[in-house]
Amino acid sequence: MKRFLRLLVVFVVLIGLICCWLLFSQATSFDAKSKYIMIRSNNKNAILEQMKNESIIKNKMAFNLVASVTGTWDKIRTGKYEVKKGSNNLDIARMLKNGKQAEIKLVINKLRLKEDLARLIGKNFESDSAEVMKYISSNDSLKQYGVDTSSLFTMIIPNTYKFYWTATLPRIFRTLLDEKNRFWSAKDRAAKAKALSMRKEEVYTLASIVEEETNDEGDRSKIGSVYLNRLRKNMPLQACPTIKYAMKDFTLTRIYEKYLFNPSPYNTYRKPGLPPGPICTPSPKTIDLILDAPKTDYLYFVAKADFSGYHHFSSTYEEHMLYAKQYQKKLDEYMARKKEKENAK
CATH class of the missing domain: 3.30.1490 (Dna Ligase; domain 1)
Structure with a gap:
């Protein structure tokens, strides 16, 4: 026992x-x-x-x-x-x-195309990029958010968003819409847009163009004033970044005259006013630069001939052409030297 x-x-x-x-x-x-x-x-x-x-x-x-x-x-x-x-x-x-899932941080910076957004969401969530692309290419899907396929990006404020991997597309886009509404209701942004006689979506679209023009905040603010002045005078925007977007070639460093005949509605050399929608997702800071753009009489700008990345701003076409010729001359010289080096290899 x-x-x-x-x-x-x-x-x-x-x-x-x-x-x-x-x-x-x-x-x-x-x-x-x-x-x-x-x-x-x-x-x-x-x-x-x-x-x-x-x-x-x-x-x-x-x-x-x-x-x-x-x-x-x-x-x-x-x-x-x-x-x-x-x-x-x-x-x-x-x-x-x-069911204690890991939190997904969806980091949205600058996006240019719907395909970029589809890849970003497909990489981070259960929905694959093909499913996302189908969703954001349908006006029937997007109408619940007050946007269409052209204005889609106006509901996206670059930021870091938190989700779970299983978040559905409606859940993701509803969160983006909530952030858009929060953004525009803060800091008198909606009132500032109204003071410019612009809709929030128009401010966003203009900011997307300025975002692509330069990285310098000081110049961005002045470029914003140039485009606002052109809009008030019913002048064509003639924004080079819209040509790159129209051609879907963001590597272009020089806009030749032949490019200006592109029939795309995003070609602001041919089409008056703002394009149908944004050409990227601009940073909140750039949107604020448009809303707070200084009052100037500038109508033209061109890159400085020292290739510093900064710009000359002018009120008259004559003054603008002087700076433009200086830049063109230096650019031609640079391209010639570059070609010589390539031929020497």
Whole structure:
């Protein structure tokens, strides 16, 4: 009898140790501080295989036992999960059971094309880029946000947005719309746009052009005043960045006369007023520079001949042409030297 009791105690202790090992021993085998795993279905065998292959767990049988006992397989949901280094089977099973997904930070900076937006969302969320592209290319999809395929970008304020990987496209775009509304309601922006006799979307579109003209804030502010003056005088904007957008070639460093005949509605040399929509997503700072643009009588600007990136601003066409010829001469000289070097290779 005593021997049986001793064996029973040993057996119970052994079972307890095995349970502790299953529950609390380190399950992970990766070296990084944490690792992400994408759960795309509730197929138990596929998930176990994936977790083993990605070094999230060491032993499929051990994790399966813990997950089964804790009811994880009945509760698991698709999503992106972050597993910390050193996590045990119980930690991972509880996280999956409770659906504690990792937070996705969608960082939006400057985008130029709908394809750029589709790739960015497809890279970070369950929806792939093809699905996103189909969604944002449909006016039926976009009308609930008060935009169409041309004005889509006007609802995107560059910022960092937080979501879960499983966020739907309507959820993502509703969040972007909420941020747009918050942005325009702050700092008297809507009132400033009205004072310029412009809609918010028009200010955004103009800011997108100025964003592409230069990186210097001082010059951006003056360029903004030039375009505002041209709009007031019903002059064509004649903005070179709109030609690049029309041709979908953002590597162009020189706009030749032949490019100016492009029939695109974004060609502001041929089409009066603002283009149908933005040519990029401008920074909030550039939007504010348009809203607070200085009052000037400038109607023209051209890059300085020293290639410093700064511009000469003029009120008369005659003065502008003097600066333009200086720049053209230096540019021709530079291109000639560049060609000589290429031929010498």
